[in-house]
Amino acid sequence: MSKAIELTGFSYSYPDGTPALTDITLSIDHGRKVALIGPNGAGKSTLLLAMAGFVKGTGKASVDGLEVNRKNLRQIRTLLGGCLENPDDQLFMPTLFDDVAFGPLNMGLDGEMVKVRVAEALRTVGLADMGDKAPHHLSAGQKRAAAIATILSMSPKIITLDEPDGSLDPRNRNNLVKMLAELPQTLIIATCNMDFAAALADRAVLLDKGRIIAQGAAEEIMTDARLMTDHGLEVPSVLKEKANRSVNGRRSG
Amino acid sequence: MHHAYIDKFAYQDSFFHRLDGRVKLIVVLVFTALVIALPRTSPAILACYAIGPFAVLVWAGIPLRFVFKHILVISPFVLVLALSCPLYDRTPVTVAFGPLIWQTSLGWMRCFTILGKFVVTMLALIALVSTTRFNDLLAGLQRLHLPKLLIIQLGFLYRYIFILIDRAQHILLARAGRRLRNLGFKTELQIAGAMLGSLLIRSIDNAEHINIAMQARGFDGTWHSLSRLKIRTADLLFAAASVGLMLALNFFITPLFR
Numbered sequence: 001m002s003k004a005i006e007l008t009g010f011s012y013s014y015p016d017g018t019p020a021l022t023d024i025t026l027s028i029d030h031g032r033k034v035a036l037i038g039p040n041g042a043g044k045s046t047l048l049l050a051m052a053g054f055v056k057g058t059g060k061a062s063v064d065g066l067e068v069n070r071k072n073l074r075q076i077r078t079l080l081g082g083c084l085e086n087p088d089d090q091l092f093m094p095t096l097f098d099d100v101a102f103g104p105l106n107m108g109l110d111g112e113m114v115k116v117r118v119a120e121a122l123r124t125v126g127l128a129d130m131g132d133k134a135p136h137h138l139s140a141g142q143k144r145a146a147a148i149a150t151i152l153s154m155s156p157k158i159i160t161l162d163e164p165d166g167s168l169d170p171r172n173r174n175n176l177v178k179m180l181a182e183l184p185q186t187l188i189i190a191t192c193n194m195d196f197a198a199a200l201a202d203r204a205v206l207l208d209k210g211r212i213i214a215q216g217a218a219e220e221i222m223t224d225a226r227l228m229t230d231h232g233l234e235v236p237s238v239l240k241e242k243a244n245r246s247v248n249g250r251r252s253g
Numbered sequence: 254m255h256h257a258y259i260d261k262f263a264y265q266d267s268f269f270h271r272l273d274g275r276v277k278l279i280v281v282l283v284f285t286a287l288v289i290a291l292p293r294t295s296p297a298i299l300a301c302y303a304i305g306p307f308a309v310l311v312w313a314g315i316p317l318r319f320v321f322k323h324i325l326v327i328s329p330f331v332l333v334l335a336l337s338c339p340l341y342d343r344t345p346v347t348v349a350f351g352p353l354i355w356q357t358s359l360g361w362m363r364c365f366t367i368l369g370k371f372v373v374t375m376l377a378l379i380a381l382v383s384t385t386r387f388n389d390l391l392a393g394l395q396r397l398h399l400p401k402l403l404i405i406q407l408g409f410l411y412r413y414i415f416i417l418i419d420r421a422q423h424i425l426l427a428r429a430g431r432r433l434r435n436l437g438f439k440t441e442l443q444i445a446g447a448m449l450g451s452l453l454i455r456s457i458d459n460a461e462h463i464n465i466a467m468q469a470r471g472f473d474g475t476w477h478s479l480s481r482l483k484i485r486t487a488d489l490l491f492a493a494a495s496v497g498l499m500l501a502l503n504f505f506i507t508p509l510f511r
Contacts, residue, residue, distance in 0.1 A: 054465055074471065082469045088416055089462035094388035094408050101479055106471030111479050134387070136415050154470065 002065030004030045004158050004186040005051055012050060012057030020046045021057060022210045028186065028203070030064075030157070035201035035218060036190040039232035043210040044190035045085065048160045051188070052082045064157060078107060081151030085162040087143035088135070096122070096138070096146055097131035103154035121153035125179060141172030145179070158186040165196040198222055198236035206231060262315050262383040269313040269384040273488040274393035280495040281381045285374045287499055291507070299369040301506050305498060306376035315383045324375045331371045338363040387411050392482055401476050413459070420455060424448050 005028040012021045021043050028034050036044045049055045053068045053076055061068040063076045081103075084090050093099040100121050104114045122128050125145035130138070138146060144164060151159055164180070165173050177199045180187060191197050197204065197218065204218040208231045214221050222228065223243040225235050235243040263270070269277070288302055310320055339360035346359050382390070388408075395404050428448065436444070 049465070052469055054468070074473075077469055077471055082465075084462055084466055086462065088413075089459060090466045092409065092412055092463050092466060094391060094411055095386075098388060098478070102467075102472070103470035105477035105479065106473070114479055132386070135412065150470065 001030070003062075004028045004032070004064060005188065006060070006062045007050070008060040010050060010057055010059035010061055012046065012055050020055075020210050021050065024050075024059070024212055026205060026212065026215065028188065030186050031184070032203050033181075033187045033201050034189070034203040034205060035197035036188060036205050036207060037192065037194065037197055037222075037233060038207035038213075039192060041209075042207040042231075044192075044207055045162050046210075047207065048082060048162055048188065048190055051160060052077065052080055078154060079156055080158045080160065081154050081156035082160045083147050083151050083162065083164065085166060087140075087147040090147035090150055091135035091138075091143060094134060095131065096127065096133050096135060096149075099135065099146065100131070100149045100153045103150060107154060117153045117155070121149040124152055124183075125149045126175070140167055141169070141175065144168060144172070144176060148179070152183075156185060158188065159183065160188045160190075162190045163192070164189060165191060165193050192233065194222060194228070194234055194236040195238065198238055206233075208232075260382050260385070260387045262313075262319070263386045265314055265384075267313045267384070268487070269309055269380075269491075271487065272384070272491055273482055273484050274385045274389035275396055275482060276484065276488045276492050277381050277385055278390065278393045278397070280492065281377050284377050284495070284499060287503060288370050288373050288377075291370070296365070296369060298507055299366075299373055302502060303373045303376055305495075306373070306380045309380040310376065310383070313380070313384050315380070320376065320379050320383075323379055324372060327375065328371070331367065335364040335367040335371075338367065389482070392478070395478065396482060405476060409463075416459075417452070417456065421452055424451065 005026065007024050007026045010021060010024040010026075011019070013019045024047065036047060038044050046055060050057060050061060051063065051068070053061075053073050064079050066072045066076055066079070068076060091099050093102060097118055100118045101114050104117045109117065118131065119128070122131060125148055127142060127145055127149060130142070130146075135143065135146065148159075148161070148164070161180075164176060168176060173196065177196065180189075180200055187200070189197065189200060201218040203216070204221040205215040206213045206221055206227065213231060214224075214227060219239065219242070222236055223239050223246055225243045228235050284302075284305070288299075291298065291302075310317065339358055342358065342360035342363060344359040345356055346362060348355055348357055348362070385393075391404050391408055391411075394407075395401065425448075428444065435441075
């Protein structure tokens with residue numbers, strides 16, 4: 001069975017020559033919830049853009065077995081839905097309904113099917129009766145949920161989210177965690193909020209300076225206090241006790 | 254930050270709010286053309302024309318304070334044009350208002366006509382945008398076969414103008430927080446230039462992100478939309494009543510005052 005995402009020896013440099021991603025080899029199975037963790041400027045957002053074919057580098061990249069190239073872009077973008085860091089960039093239409101309908105309409109679905117998809121996506125994110133609202137009338141939490149609805153309405157197999165917890169208060173963050181945890185799709189979440197990552201992810205990929213430093217089970221990576229602090233991160237508060245136990249275990253061993 | 258949205262009252266519910274955007278748009282366009290085409294008029298004729306939009310505003314529950322505030326905001330542009338009339342046209346004319354008779358110039362007559370027409374057409378325009386959601390207006394324009402590119406631009410303008418204003422206000426706040434003394438006109442101008450540059454760069458950055466968001470959802474340059482507009486009996490009745498009133502104003506009321 002093909003992998004949800006597969007990158008082999010992928011590298012990309014910014015137009016001014018600064019390396020953004022170096023020799024990335026990564027494989028993500030379907031149905032996983034993966035946290036891309038790393039400090040600011042580690043290359044997390046660029047890696048998400050590379051998966052959707054927005055940056056062209058060297059090496060191989062494929063989505064659900066389809067090679068990321070110009071010919072396959074349309075199909076790839078129906079398989080992989082990407083949500084940008086700032087919801088105001090994601091919500092560009094005059095109403096929420098139009099925004100959520102934008103993707104399905106571009107997919108060529110008929111009017112009735114589009115309405116069904118929009119209603120379903122808005123219900124999933126808890127904004128069922130807000131289709132007529134203008135995006136600038138929504139709160140930060142609602143904007144974030146709405147941005148995710150714009151992706152869900154296209155029924156992608158894989159969803160990428162760039163810093164989805166940014167500028168959310170704890171209540172909205174918890175609501176977002178609950179909503180994302182229930183989604184059946186493969187989720188790839190770029191974040192530097194370790195508590196958020198720990199609450200959602202079963203796998204973690206640690207990036208720093210455009211390179212993959214570690215990848216594996218989320219708990220295993222996020223409880224390695226030394227690894228985390230060496231790369232400008234911290235052990236999530238829910239895993240701190242476990243991290244301390246493993247440090248003490250190593251000392252006594 | 255909070256803004257005074259132009260369609261702030263468009264989310265209310267009234268007979269006029271429920272009407273089809275296209276019908277209201279066409280009625281307002283025809284009404285505006287009629288008012289503009291009026292020859293040099295007396296204030297009484299313009300007052301008759303103002304009754305229609307005024308009634309709509311009151312019936313739809315739009316606060317008149319909001320209406321006149323918006324007219325005042327835009328008025329400086331028209332005031333410059335109107336107040337220049339008395340300067341170049343000083344032909345003397347005699348004006349009668351009931352028993353009162355006084356001498357003035359043709360320029361002043363033109364000035365008051367321009368201001369009167371401006372207020373009446375603004376009343377109609379505010380009645381339209383205060384009873385029609387902006388997206389319904391855009392959908393109406395699209396169904397009236399206006400170029401799609403123009404409609405997309407208007408949609409983006411409405412969506413992002415408030416974000417741009419927010420950013421500008423944040424930059425100004427950051428500047429005010431560190432402005433401890435007057436730096437002189439030249440330096441202030443340099444700082445203003447840098448602030449504008451920063452705003453422009455952020456806007457370009459934004460535009461790039463929006464482009465990515467659009468492409469990520471399959472946008473290939475063709476704009477698809479689902480129209481939810483529907484002409485009902487109430488729309489036809491409103492259109493018929495408006496046409497009737499405008500014909501009566503144009504052919505029966507206006508000649509009475511000439």
